[in-house]
Amino acid sequence: MRKTLLAATAVAVAAFSSSALAEKYTLRLAETWGPNSPILGETTKHFEDMVEKMSAGRIDVRIDSANKHKAPFGIFDMVRNGQYDMGHTASYYYKGSIPNAMYFTTVPFGMLAPEQYAWFYYGGGMELMQKVYEPFGLLSFPGGNTGNQMGGWFNKEINSLEDLKGLKMRTPGFAGEVMAELGVSVTNLPPGELYTALDRGTIDALEWVAPALDFPMGFHQIAKYYYSGWQEPGAEVQFLINQKTWNKLPEDLQEILRVAMRTAAYDMYAKSTNDSADAWNRMQKDYPEVTHKVFPPEVIEALRETTHRLLEEEAEKDPLAREIITSIREYLAGVRKWTNISDKAYLNSVADQ
Amino acid sequence: MRKTLLAATAVAVAAFSSSALAEKYTLRLAETWGPNSPILGETTKHFEDMVEKMSAGRIDVRIDSANKHKAPFGIFDMVRNGQYDMGHTASYYYKGSIPNAMYFTTVPFGMLAPEQYAWFYYGGGMELMQKVYEPFGLLSFPGGNTGNQMGGWFNKEINSLEDLKGLKMRTPGFAGEVMAELGVSVTNLPPGELYTALDRGTIDALEWVAPALDFPMGFHQIAKYYYSGWQEPGAEVQFLINQKTWNKLPEDLQEILRVAMRTAAYDMYAKSTNDSADAWNRMQKDYPEVTHKVFPPEVIEALRETTHRLLEEEAEKDPLAREIITSIREYLAGVRKWTNISDKAYLNSVADQ
Structure with missing residues (x-):
């Protein structure tokens, strides 16, 4: 019985393959x-x-x-x-x-x-x-x-909210809207014009991606402050x-x-x-004047508060937006508690620096 | 010409399917x-x-x-x-x-x-x-x-290297060898005996995995100190x-x-x-006496130094071990620089805590 069944299966498979599968x-x-x-x-x-x-x-x-x-x-x-x-x-x-x-x-x-x-x-x-x-x-x-995206390249240090006012920066999308609320003069430019715009002072700062994609663009040759990000983790x-x-x-x-x-x-x-690890290591070696920075707490808090306010405005407009934003907020609150006692604790207290 | 070629391809595919593919x-x-x-x-x-x-x-x-x-x-x-x-x-x-x-x-x-x-x-x-x-x-x-593994469950706080001496702990493999060098009395027990051994004081501490797999084992009902890990990041x-x-x-x-x-x-x-996020959140809610801890710097430094010494001993014995350990060490040194300016900077200065 068993042998017959197997033979029959094989035939069926072959027939199937020569039509549908092929x-x-x-x-x-x-x-x-x-x-x-x-x-x-x-x-x-x-x-x-x-x-x-x-x-x-x-x-x-x-x-x-x-x-x-x-x-x-x-x-x-x-x-x-x-x-x-x-x-x-x-x-x-x-x-x-x-x-x-x-x-x-x-x-x-x-x-x-x-x-x-x-x-x-x-x-x-x-x-x-x-x-x-x-x-x-x-x-x-x-x-x-892309992994965590950087906050961007700046030609001066950002030490306060005041330093953002009137700053001409290329940063598109939702992050751009948040920046605009803090007084940044937000512009969008095609990728091919970014290097020249930064070089000539048409813009003071720009946000692109992370070292892997920023390095080939050459921004590190112009702006020396490279900020960690908040906008696209x-x-x-x-x-x-x-x-x-x-x-x-x-x-x-x-x-x-x-x-x-x-x-x-x-x-x-x-x-x-x-690739970002590789590019960042090459930048540090070949361009020692490039300095990594983190935005000061008052800037972070203003960005955070504005982000949450704008997200709340989106949620009020549309029940599906509310559902998505709520799902993300609740999931993040739970998973971040785990990240904090695992990877964050490890990076802060254990890992080689 | 084109049509003939396509027809020929279709026939070849069908023939292939009914034999090899089937x-x-x-x-x-x-x-x-x-x-x-x-x-x-x-x-x-x-x-x-x-x-x-x-x-x-x-x-x-x-x-x-x-x-x-x-x-x-x-x-x-x-x-x-x-x-x-x-x-x-x-x-x-x-x-x-x-x-x-x-x-x-x-x-x-x-x-x-x-x-x-x-x-x-x-x-x-x-x-x-x-x-x-x-x-x-x-x-x-x-x-x-598994993600980052926790350092384990302890029934007392570890405040110094002295606290490790004579501690009876279940922790297998290479991490166990490192712990033994610091005076821990390392034992291995089958998974099914761990709960009872911890409950009866046959062991003072144990390392298993992370909340997802630790929670079903019930260790949080016995030992209240849950330490971040160093041994299996x-x-x-x-x-x-x-x-x-x-x-x-x-x-x-x-x-x-x-x-x-x-x-x-x-x-x-x-x-x-x-699953670890989910389990850790449930533990925090239902077992508020469970306390997250990080080993003090002197313990971390002793574990690190011992780890590096034992790895060096392995490398000396065998050229292929040397090649692998060197590859890991060099890659880690490069990639960690990137993690530090991206995820670590984000978790420390930007993220909701």
């Missing part, structure tokens, strides 16, 4: 990043590689960088309307079209990357993110973390997939995509950690 | 853990689930827990001799058979989980781990992180695979296994973070 799919992916973008662009290539190998070529991922599609901040729309099957971008670029997506990239004074992954996968974050994207016919998944980018594309795929390929996105995201965090 | 494989996996072990056992089940879905059933993973194979610390041998195809265990359990494997679980005063993943995947750690396991016909991969368990099993698999299934192990490992770290 079908090939092309997935067109648009990314916000330019071609060969370090860390971010490596993540989509890494995803492509895993998917093509795991599916034995049944999925062909074709990546278009921003130089091709010309719409770095149009990813949400292009995937939504089916122009692309997938996107790799950051939720908080779409504050205008889909304001509640913002919270899934990062929140000022929020979670570190490991805390945030715990929230996404075991604390209800994924379900909330899907609730936000579902009405647009999209699935969304974590797409990689663990910035997660996102994969978006058109729901109709997803529904066409057999279950095994859906799982291959899901797991490849998950691994690509985690790996981006590990790569960011590696 | 073949089924059973992978027998032995784990160190008992049945339904929280976090650790969830990791192998999660791995099994991903592999079976991604391979559309072409791989059948069969997990034997310790109650079945009766050899929780024999995983290395059973996978090596082909009794099992795979194992899920911790490298540092095999100090006797394969001493250099120890460093791939954790090192006292070493890296936090995100730093260690960066080292494994982008800092040469994987290559060194493979160098250690290769002579035994094994492949090894990170298998999940990011303990990674391992997947082992027999090289001959691996070689029999087609490339797509190898990649499916590789990626599923990688995701299962990262997910275990996220799950540990979530």
Whole structure:
């Protein structure tokens, strides 16, 4: 009996493979990043590689960088309307079209990357993110973390709230809104103009990412104060997939995509950690005049209070915003107590400095 | 021309699928853990689930827990001799058979989980781990992180080195050797006897894991001082695979296994973070007499000095041990500088406390 059953199974599998399993799919992916973008662009290539190998070529991922599609901040729309099957971008670029997506990239004074992954996968974050994207016919998944972002490059020390008043700074998004409330003259400039603007004094300060991506931009050659951040403690980018594309795929390929996105995201965090460590060590060695600083308590407190006030304003406007902000606040309160007796206690009292 | 080429490709794919792709494989996996072990056992089940879905059933993973194979610390041998195809265990359990494997679980005063993943995947750690396991016909991969482990439960405060002398403590492995050098009377007891031994005063202290796994053991009902750790800042368990099993698999299934192990490992770290946060918050609420403590500087310094001395002794015995210890030391020195200006600065000066 047993042998017959096994033989029958084998035949069924072979028949299945030669029809459904052998079908090939092309997935067109648009990314916000330019071609060969370090860390971010490596993540989509890494995803492509895993998917093509795991599916034995049944999925062909074709990546278009921003130089091709010309719409770095149009990813949400292009995937939504089916122009692309997938996107790799950051939720908080779409504050205008889909304001509640913002919270899934990062929140000022929020979670570190490991805390945030715990929230996404075991604390209800994924379900909330899907609730936000579902009405647009999209699935969304974590797409990689930059790690803790720095507060930015300043050409003078910030010793008080007074020092922020009138300061011309490039800092976009929600953090920019908070800074503006404290009297900072917030501007946004395209990445390609930042170095020159800082060099010529058109701006006094700017916030970019972290050493891994800041170092190639050369800001350390101009501004010597490098501040720790408050605004993006663990910035997660996102994969978006058109729901109709997803529904066409057999279950095994859906799982291959899901797991490849998950691994690509985690790996981006590990790569960011590696590259920022490497870049910061090189900066310290080759540019000893670069000085690490932390904002003084009165600046931090003003930023914190303003952040909480603006978040409360968002929550009052929309029940779903309230639900997301509450989930993040409550999860953070719990997980941070654990971080404090583990990693924080270790870094402060135990670790080699 | 184009159409003909596409048609030919489709035929080739179908033919390939009905032969190589349709073949089924059973992978027998032995784990160190008992049945339904929280976090650790969830990791192998999660791995099994991903592999079976991604391979559309072409791989059948069969997990034997310790109650079945009766050899929780024999995983290395059973996978090596082909009794099992795979194992899920911790490298540092095999100090006797394969001493250099120890460093791939954790090192006292070493890296936090995100730093260690960066080292494994982008800092040469994987290559060194493979160098250690290769002579035994094994492949090894990170298998999940518990997060930062606590220093243990103590029934009295440790205020000086003097307080450690003669203290009866359950703490196994390398950390136990370090503790013994400071005059601690180190014992090892099976997990099932720990609660009673602590309750009856047979031991004065014990080190287990972190709140997620400590809470179910009930130690907080007996000992009220819960110390932050120094000995396992990011303990990674391992997947082992027999090289001959691996070689029999087609490339797509190898990649499916590789990626599923990688995701299962990262997910275990996220799950540990979530569950330890949850358990620590419940303990604080229901057992307000439980007090978090940090060892005083003189104890930390003695532990650090002893750790470095014992590691140096290992390095002197064996060039490969020297290579691994040096790689860890150098990587840690670089990456910790980055952690200090990012997560540490954030936790100390910015974050809600």
